[in-house]
Amino acid sequence: MSLTARDLGLFAIMFAVLALVATFQSPQLAVTILNMSLISAIMALGVNMQWGYAGLFNVGIMGFTAVGGLAVVLIAQPPVPEAWAAGGLGVLLGLMLGVATILAAVLVYKRMAPGKLRGLAIFAVLVVGFVITSQVFGPATQAVQAVNPASEGYLGGAGLPVILAWPVGAVFAAGVAWLVGKVSLGLRSDYLAIATLGISEIVIAVLKHERWLARGVNNVTGIDRPVPRPIELQPLPWVQSLAETMGWSVSQAASVVSGLGYSALFLIVLAILIWLAERALNSPWGRMMRAIRDNEVSARAMGKDVTRRHLMIFVLGSAVCGLAGAMMVSMDGQLTPGSYEPLRFTFLIWVMVIVGGSGNNWGAVLGAFVIWFLWVQVEPAGRWMMEMVTSGMSLESELRRHLLDSAAYMRLLTMGLALLLMLRFAPRGLIPER
Amino acid sequence: MEPLNALVSVSNFMLVPALAYGSQLALGALGITLIFSILRFAHFAHGDTMALGTAAVIGGTWFLQAQGVSIAPLPTALLAIPFGVLVLGLYLLAADRFVYRYYRKVKAKPMIFVMASLGVMFVTNGITRLFMGVGETRFEDGQRFVFTVREFRDWTGLAEGMALRSAQAITIVTALVVMVALFWFLNRTRAGKSMRAYSDNEDLALLSGINPERVVFITWVITAILLVLAGTLYGLDKGFRPFNYFQLLLPMFAAAILGGLGSPLGAIVGAYVVAFAEMGITFAWRRVFGYLMPEGLEPSSMMQLLPVDYKFAVTFAILVIVLLFRPTGIFKGKVL
Numbered sequence: 112m113s114l115t116a117r118d119l120g121l122f123a124i125m126f127a128v129l130a131l132v133a134t135f136q137s138p139q140l141a142v143t144i145l146n147m148s149l150i151s152a153i154m155a156l157g158v159n160m161q162w163g164y165a166g167l168f169n170v171g172i173m174g175f176t177a178v179g180g181l182a183v184v185l186i187a188q189p190p191v192p193e194a195w196a197a198g199g200l201g202v203l204l205g206l207m208l209g210v211a212t213i214l215a216a217v218l219v220y221k222r223m224a225p226g227k228l229r230g231l232a233i234f235a236v237l238v239v240g241f242v243i244t245s246q247v248f249g250p251a252t253q254a255v256q257a258v259n260p261a262s263e264g265y266l267g268g269a270g271l272p273v274i275l276a277w278p279v280g281a282v283f284a285a286g287v288a289w290l291v292g293k294v295s296l297g298l299r300s301d302y303l304a305i306a307t308l309g310i311s312e313i314v315i316a317v318l319k320h321e322r323w324l325a326r327g328v329n330n331v332t333g334i335d336r337p338v339p340r341p342i343e344l345q346p347l348p349w350v351q352s353l354a355e356t357m358g359w360s361v362s363q364a365a366s367v368v369s370g371l372g373y374s375a376l377f378l379i380v381l382a383i384l385i386w387l388a389e390r391a392l393n394s395p396w397g398r399m400m401r402a403i404r405d406n407e408v409s410a411r412a413m414g415k416d417v418t419r420r421h422l423m424i425f426v427l428g429s430a431v432c433g434l435a436g437a438m439m440v441s442m443d444g445q446l447t448p449g450s451y452e453p454l455r456f457t458f459l460i461w462v463m464v465i466v467g468g469s470g471n472n473w474g475a476v477l478g479a480f481v482i483w484f485l486w487v488q489v490e491p492a493g494r495w496m497m498e499m500v501t502s503g504m505s506l507e508s509e510l511r512r513h514l515l516d517s518a519a520y521m522r523l524l525t526m527g528l529a530l531l532l533m534l535r536f537a538p539r540g541l542i543p544e545r
Numbered sequence: 546m547e548p549l550n551a552l553v554s555v556s557n558f559m560l561v562p563a564l565a566y567g568s569q570l571a572l573g574a575l576g577i578t579l580i581f582s583i584l585r586f587a588h589f590a591h592g593d594t595m596a597l598g599t600a601a602v603i604g605g606t607w608f609l610q611a612q613g614v615s616i617a618p619l620p621t622a623l624l625a626i627p628f629g630v631l632v633l634g635l636y637l638l639a640a641d642r643f644v645y646r647y648y649r650k651v652k653a654k655p656m657i658f659v660m661a662s663l664g665v666m667f668v669t670n671g672i673t674r675l676f677m678g679v680g681e682t683r684f685e686d687g688q689r690f691v692f693t694v695r696e697f698r699d700w701t702g703l704a705e706g707m708a709l710r711s712a713q714a715i716t717i718v719t720a721l722v723v724m725v726a727l728f729w730f731l732n733r734t735r736a737g738k739s740m741r742a743y744s745d746n747e748d749l750a751l752l753s754g755i756n757p758e759r760v761v762f763i764t765w766v767i768t769a770i771l772l773v774l775a776g777t778l779y780g781l782d783k784g785f786r787p788f789n790y791f792q793l794l795l796p797m798f799a800a801a802i803l804g805g806l807g808s809p810l811g812a813i814v815g816a817y818v819v820a821f822a823e824m825g826i827t828f829a830w831r832r833v834f835g836y837l838m839p840e841g842l843e844p845s846s847m848m849q850l851l852p853v854d855y856k857f858a859v860t861f862a863i864l865v866i867v868l869l870f871r872p873t874g875i876f877k878g879k880v881l
Contacts, residue, residue: 523674531664
């Protein structure tokens with residue numbers, strides 16, 4: 112189903128506002144907002160598949176985006192030969208032993224008759240496997256981390272073109288989602304929410320702690336970019352003439368051009384995804400998904416395998432989130448596990464979907480634009496408001512300083528209120544499902 | 546072989562901290578289970594409302610300290626708890642009045658309630674940070690230790706020492722008193738019985754003249770008490786940081802599900818299982834085994850199964866095992 116005139120109007124208003132930002136604040140800011148909005152729009156599309164089509168509640172978006180981000184490091188970074196020589200094989204062997212332990216435990220569980228003996232056998236397998244694995248894995252990771260720890264200390268990546276990391280990020284996220292979905296789908300609907308909350312915390316803990324993988328909290332910086340850096344664009348004559356005609360400085364023009372390059376890439380991805388999502392939603396498959404969402408019992412009575420369909424859409428939606436996560440890391444050119452916060456990466460996306468209109472792909476996209484814009488702009492607005500409120504107080508006043516410091520948290524409050532008000536008074540969102 | 550020293554060491558570094566942590570989790574998980582069985586949704590704002598209640602207690606503590614009030618050797622924060630309960634109670638009731646009540650009236654799906662509680666979580670989070678910032682606040686005062694390592698060593702003559710912090714002792718005692726009081730309330734009083742009836746079968750309870758709004762009111766008040774106690778005790782023990790309170794959500798949910806959602810006894814058992822598993826698996830056993838093994842056979846490694854950063858992974862593993870093998874939890878998720 113295509114957009115109505117009203118929807119197009121809403122999008123037009125949004126872009127007019129962005130144009131105003133470009134004129135009155137700065138063109139770079141407008142491009143940054145645009146790019147993050149596009150990425151958020153892709154995340155919101157993924158969540159919309161899960162919630163809007165199927166009614167699955169995923170509160171682990173942060174984890175899936177972070178896994179996607181990890182793919183960028185593993186694909187695009189050059190390998191570190193010394194580290195591979197020092198412990199690469201040990202790490203691989205350790206990982207394989209870990210997987211073998213779990214498989215052995217599963218095998219014991221399947222083959223032996225239920226009873227105390229089986230419990231003991233599984234326990235023994237796990238303990239023995241764990242001890243052997245840690246004997247191999249521990250020294251190997253130590254060796255890897257000892258290689259040039261100031262700038263490397265990890266295995267590095269495959270040294271492939273960075274664009275390749277985007278689909279790989281999606282595959283990584285899909286794998287994690289399959290594991291989580293397999294465990295928690297088919298049970299009470301809140302269990303999926305709690306399980307995804309858990310897995311996202313664990314993904315971040317692994318990224319922060321396993322330094323051999325992606326340097327942990329030391330961050331991986333300087334990742335290859337799919338678009339030329341501003342510094343490479345500055346000497347180009349057409350960039351310089353652009354700066355002249357627009358009245359910007361050369362560095363400003365270069366960063367705007369570089370940013371717009373990302374925008375173009377992101378737009379292509381977003382367009383493909385929307386096209387696919389719209390096709391899927393209006394196919395027999397999409398109608399089946401919505402039928403399951405609206406009445407599970409009757410869908411099951413019609414012979415639909417609800418749990419399997421749920422698992423499928425959960426994996427698909429998470430893959431889209433992973434793709435967005437990979438795109439974000441390749442835009443920033445760095446992976447910083449410390450910067451993944453659930454409020455920013457999980458709950459904000461939810462606000463986008465609800466405000467935009469759950470069940471409608473265009474709604475999710477619009478929601479992402481509106482909410483990301485507010486997220487960026489509410490903080491300065493909050494500071495300005497606090498300054499107005501406190502302008503009567505003396506400069507040294509403790510209260511005034513505290514209020515000014517706290518202005519940053521105004522946006523959490525604003526987002527929460529936006530979510531609650533939309534949910535209560537306009538639960539169908541800005542662009543409702545049709 | 547010095548088993549006594551081993552016992553003291555393991556108590557000092559693992560058993561007592563885990564007991565205190567488990568008690569704090571139990572109070573929180575009881576709230577989750579109560580809300581689940583009466584209002585029938587997973588309350589995602591639990592961790593952040595806990596932080597808000599604790600922030601109110603800290604505010605009260607500062608006020609009392611400024612007035613020169615003190616109940617040394619006990620921490621002043623205990624005096625401020627009623628104030629925290631009042632603030633959080635009013636806040637939760639306001640949230641119910643303006644957010645949840647509407648969805649109850651239109652009989653919305655459980656997921657809509659969860660979503661609404663997400664909105665409440667966001668708002669609560671913002672309010673707490675407006676007042677307290679994101680940094681760590683310590684508000685423990687009074688006597689720090691019931692007995693210190695040195696006192697214990699002088700007293701027993703053992704090589705290994707042990708300390709009992711006041712915050713830990715207070716936590717364990719308070720949690721016990723509160724649990725007993727809660728069970729007495731649920732089983733013996735009229736209001737408690739009406740709550741159990743309502744959670745068992747809503748329609749029958751309505752037919753027998755139980756006022757649902759009153760049951761909901763009592764539930765929120767009890768939740769406020771449990772949350773403020775849990776939050777204050779946790780803060781006294783480990784310091785107050787809003788983000789840590791948000792992260793407590795996962796262990797609290799794991800505890801409630803492990804015990805069986807809707808079963809108060811299950812929530813308590815689940816909380817202690819989660820706490821002991823988290824502490825036991827991330828604990829470095831080297832010292833303990835050093836005392837237990839015959840001479841010359843002391844372990845050379847740390848004997849730590851997982852680094853402390855992975856304590857949430859332990860919780861999650863417990864959750865996964867429960868979901869795979871016994872989704873109804875230990876106590877069969879019997880409703881209250």
